[in-house]
Amino acid sequence: KFNWGRVVALFYFACRLVIKAISTKIPDIIRTIINWTMSYIQEHVVNWIREQGGWDGIRSYFGTPTWQTVGVFLA
Template identity: 60%
Template sequence: MAALGEGDAGTMLQLGETLLKNFIYERLACNNATVTRSQLGGTELCDPKLREVGQCLKKYGDELDQDVKLQSLINQLKPTKEVFVAVAREIFADGIFNWGRVVTLFYFACELVKQALRIPDLIQTIISWTVDFMVGPVINWIKEQGGWDAICSQIPVPSWKTAGVFLAGVLTTAIFMRNM
């Protein structure tokens, strides 16, 4: 396989979708959730570079798992498109892109999938929302960084600052949804 930074935005998006599905599968498998790769529309990562990127994504997701308050807030949200879009927009609201925020988007999608396990059709829908959201600025930023494999060399040691950005988005969404 070519470097994960080669190709156009469509290629970057396709790789992103593959990594997202793997991220969700690996996280759910660690939580003993009964989901198959085929339910997610994914396959096992065979390419060593993709596996390495998958491991980098997993490490960051593991950090977000440690925030109990964050977990509590996520559990209050329903897996709807309105919630997803509001939180995703909030993650990037200031126009700043970084790997922590990209992983945070993946993490939030995974948490919504976890809530939707009883509604199998919704699982693919949440993945589609995430992929659709990445079209444009997110994928362009990833391409500018050199592609998906750049995450392994550029992501800083996980920090609570990024989790705080995510938390702010979730809080904003939770408050918004309660007021509706």
Template identity: 55%
Template structure:
């Protein structure tokens, strides 16, 4: 795996953290572009340029990226996250992002479904910022994702052997995702609508 390769190369702990963060950011950016492209939600080339996405050349990275798309479709089976873009008054904010992360990880458990759910929400935040022509907000959203990686999941991902660990999650029955969807997505959408009403 990617983590094992770094260890074999004699990378220090700090070097591994930095490389893993950059790798994670690349996976996120690639995920957002591919997800939006698959669901025809926006003009991909312009968004790709705004995110600074480069093509994934490594076949293993491509497989990981494809696995993320599969899990994302399972997590957002009802399209609740994608509907965020249809809420005219919704503006991405760190307050909402933090509420999402806190809700999803309120019981302290981390799994790939929850990590991908954060990716989906952050992806919609990026798309909303892009559609609202608030391009400078995209870099801010990316900084939120970097903080999320470092504070919440980087250590856990390393324990799973790297991003390749998601392969073990693909194919889990849909009912195991419902807890994530109902507790996280629906609750957060309620929060968003409450914020609209205030």
């Protein structure tokens, strides 16, 4: 049912909705978008995230974040 790609897509979709609300000058809906997203995550996604090792699981799935890789090369 869930995978890390879908979890990331959910955050991306919510972020894009907030950006659209800002750009179309409808800031009142931003709180609704955030509340809906958080409720959905709490009701449907958070247990799956825990089963995958929590937020550390996403690092294992996607590998080392680019910013860490860049930091190693700059050091």
